[in-house]
Amino acid sequence: MVTGTTGQTDLHAFANEVDQFLSRTLPRPEVAVGSRDDESDVIEVHGLERRPEPDAAAAVVAAAAWQALRFDADLGWITGPRRYGGRELPPEFERLYVERESAYDVPDVTPLNVGIKMLSAAILGHGGEHLRQTVLPALHRGDLIGCQLFSEPDAGSDLSAVRSSATLHEGTWELVGEKVWTSKAQFSDLGLCIARTAVAQDPHVGLTMFLVDMHAPGVEIRPLRQMNGHASFNHVLLDGVRVPDAHRLGDVGEGWAVVRTTLMSERAGVGKGAKDPAGHALDRMLELVPRLGLGGDSLVRQELADLYSRVRIAEFASQRSQVAPGPAGSINKLFRSRNLQRASTLAGKMLGPRVVASGGVDAMWGDLILCAPGVRLGGGTDEIQLNVLAERVLGLPRDPPIIDGK
Numbered sequence: 001m002v003t004g005t006t007g008q009t010d011l012h013a014f015a016n017e018v019d020q021f022l023s024r025t026l027p028r029p030e031v032a033v034g035s036r037d038d039e040s041d042v043i044e045v046h047g048l049e050r051r052p053e054p055d056a057a058a059a060v061v062a063a064a065a066w067q068a069l070r071f072d073a074d075l076g077w078i079t080g081p082r083r084y085g086g087r088e089l090p091p092e093f094e095r096l097y098v099e100r101e102s103a104y105d106v107p108d109v110t111p112l113n114v115g116i117k118m119l120s121a122a123i124l125g126h127g128g129e130h131l132r133q134t135v136l137p138a139l140h141r142g143d144l145i146g147c148q149l150f151s152e153p154d155a156g157s158d159l160s161a162v163r164s165s166a167t168l169h170e171g172t173w174e175l176v177g178e179k180v181w182t183s184k185a186q187f188s189d190l191g192l193c194i195a196r197t198a199v200a201q202d203p204h205v206g207l208t209m210f211l212v213d214m215h216a217p218g219v220e221i222r223p224l225r226q227m228n229g230h231a232s233f234n235h236v237l238l239d240g241v242r243v244p245d246a247h248r249l250g251d252v253g254e255g256w257a258v259v260r261t262t263l264m265s266e267r268a269g270v271g272k273g274a275k276d277p278a279g280h281a282l283d284r285m286l287e288l289v290p291r292l293g294l295g296g297d298s299l300v301r302q303e304l305a306d307l308y309s310r311v312r313i314a315e316f317a318s319q320r321s322q323v324a325p326g327p328a329g330s331i332n333k334l335f336r337s338r339n340l341q342r343a344s345t346l347a348g349k350m351l352g353p354r355v356v357a358s359g360g361v362d363a364m365w366g367d368l369i370l371c372a373p374g375v376r377l378g379g380g381t382d383e384i385q386l387n388v389l390a391e392r393v394l395g396l397p398r399d400p401p402i403i404d405g406k
C-alpha cells in the first residue's frame with residue numbers, strides 16, 4: 001500500500017499506484033483517438049444488452065476476470081470497509097481510479113454492477129455479519145454475480161404491491177411468486193428478492209428482503225426479448241424456493257428499508273462514472289458531422305452545442321454528488337437518462353433513413369434509439385425520480401396513492 005508522510009494513502013501516491021497497475025495489467029495499450037474499431041465500438045447503455053447472446057456470456061466472463069485482477073491488486077472496492085475486502089478510502093480516490101481507467105480499453109464491468117452496487121449496499125446496510133464477510137468480497141471480486149428480483153407484473157413503480165410471498169417453515173423460508181424485467185438473471189448466482197411475509201394495512205409493512213440462490217431448485221429463468229432484439233431481461237418464476245433465515249436482510253416485515261437503501265444506491269450508480277454515456281454518443285456524433293456534410297446545418301449545430309452543455313452539467317453534478325448516495329442521486333439519473341434520449345433522437349435526425357438502411361456502424365445508432373427509452377424506466381422512471389425529489393428534497397406532501405386506478 002502506498003502511504004504518504006501521515007501514514008495514510010495520499011491521492012498522488014494512489015494515482016501512481018493506479019497508473020502502474022493499469023499499465024502493468026492491461027494487455028492493450030491506451031486507446032488513441034481515431035484508432036477505434038468502429039464495428040465493435042458501442043455506446044454503453046445502462047443495463048441493456050446489445051450484444052448477441054454468446055457474446056453477452058463472454059462479456060460477463062471478461063468483466064469478472066477484470067474485476068478479479070482489480071480486487072487482487074486492492075483496487076476492487078476502493079471505498080468499502082477493509083474487513084469486507086475494501087480499501088476504505090474516501091470517494092475522491094474512487095473518482096480518480098475511474099478517471100484513470102477510462103483512458104484504457106478495459107472490459108466493461110456493467111454485468112457486475114447490480115451485485116457490486118445494489119446487492120452490496122443492501123448487504124452492507126442490512127445483512128448479518130457472516131453474509132457480509134462471505135458475500136461482499138465475492139461480489140466485489142466478480143466471483144458472484146447478482147440480480148435484483150424486485151419488479152413483478154403488477155408491481156413496478158409501486159413496489160409495495162409485490163405479491164410474491166415467503167413463509168417460514170422451521171428456520172427456512174419458502175418463496176413463491178414471479179418477478180419480471182430481471183436484468184442479467186441468466187448469469188446470476190444471487191438474487192436480491194423482496195417478498196410479502198405478512199399483510200398489513202400499510203402495504204410498505206410486511207415485506208421482507210432475501211438473498212436467493214439463483215441456482216436453487218424452484219428458480220426458473222425465462223428470457224424476455226426487448227425491442228432491439230436482444231434478451232437482457234428475464235421473467236423469473238419462484239416455485240417453493242428455499243432460503244435459509246440467515247439469508248434474510250433486515251428484520252422480518254421491514255424489507256421496505258432495504259428496498260430504499262438498494263434503490264438509492266441504484267440511482268446514484270446510474271449517475272456515476274467519469275463520463276456521461278451521452279458524452280460518448282456526442283463524440284461519435286461529431287464524427288458523423290463531416291461524413292454527413294452537416295457542418296453548416298444550423299439546427300444540428302445548435303442541438304449538438306445544447307447536448308454538449310447538458311452533458312457537461314450532468315458530469316459536474318455527478319462529481320459533486322458522489323460523496324454519498326441519497327435522494328440527490330435522482331438528479332443524476334434524470335440528467336443522464338434524458339441526455340441519452342436527447343442524443344439518440346438527434347442522431348436519428350442526423351442519420352435519417354440510414355439508421356435502418358445502412359447496417360454496419362450506422363446500425364449502432366438504431367440500437368441506441370431503441371435502448372435509450374428503457375434507461376428512463378430502469379431504476380425508477382423519470383416521474384418517480386421527480387416524486388423522490390419533490391418529497392425528500394423539496395419537502396412537498398407525499399404523492400397521493402392511486403386507488404382502484406383513479
Ligand SMILES: Cc1cc2nc3c(=O)[nH]c(=O)nc-3n(C[C@H](O)[C@H](O)[C@H](O)COP(=O)(O)OP(=O)(O)OC[C@H]3O[C@@H](n4cnc5c(N)ncnc54)[C@H](O)[C@@H]3O)c2cc1C
Pocket residue numbers: 046047048147148149150151152155156157158180181182183184374375377378379380381382383384387399
Ligand atoms: C433497462 C431496465 C432494467 C431493469 N432492470 C430491472 C431489474 O434488474 N430488476 C427489477 O426488479 N426490475 C427491473 N426493471 C424494471 C423497472 O424497475 C420498472 O420498469 C420500473 O420500476 C417501472 O415499473 P413498470 O414498468 O411496472 O411501470 P409502471 O409502474 O406501471 O409505470 C407506468 C407509467 O406510469 C408512471 N407512474 C407510475 N406511478 C406514478 C406516480 N406515482 N406518479 C407519476 N407517474 C407514475 C411511470 O412513470 C410510467 O411512465 C428494469 C427496467 C428497465 C427498463
